[in-house]
Each structure stands twice: as C-alpha cells, then as structure tokens.
Amino acid sequence: MKDDIILKVGEMVKSPRSMTRQEREIWHKQLTENARDYLFSIGQPLVYKRDGRVVAEHKDGRVLVIR
Numbered sequence: 001m002k003d004d005i006i007l008k009v010g011e012m013v014k015s016p017r018s019m020t021r022q023e024r025e026i027w028h029k030q031l032t033e034n035a036r037d038y039l040f041s042i043g044q045p046l047v048y049k050r051d052g053r054v055v056a057e058h059k060d061g062r063v064l065v066i067r
Contacts, residue, residue: 040058
C-alpha cells in the first residue's frame with residue numbers, strides 16, 4: 001500500500017488589514033514564536049538584529065554576536 005502525503009495549508013480567519021492594533025500585536029508575537037520553534041526544531045539558530053548588531057540565538061540559550 002502506498003502512503004499518501006497530505007499537505008495542509010493554513011488559512012487566516014481575519015486579514016491583518018482588518019485587525020485591531022492589539023490583534024496585530026498578538027498575531028506578530030505568535031509568528032515570531034512559531035519561527036523560533038521551527039528553526040530550533042531543525043537545529044538552526046534564530047538570526048536577527050539587536051541594538052544594531054546581528055546576533056544568532058541558539059536553542060540552548062546562547063546568543064552570539066555575528067557582526
């Protein structure tokens with residue numbers, strides 16, 4: 001028997017354009033947490049700018065300055 005691969009695509013309930021400021025802040029926070037969780041699950045650091053410096057945050061809590 002052949003295993004079928006099923007792809008699920010999420011759909012937003014509400015457009016960001018029609019969200020209140022509070023709803024957009026919650027949505028943005030969830031996006032950030034989801035990205036961090038995904039990157040850590042595949043063994044990659046989260047890379048971002050902090051105080052004008054590029055840093056890499058690792059799953060084990062290390063934060064390394066790259067530039």
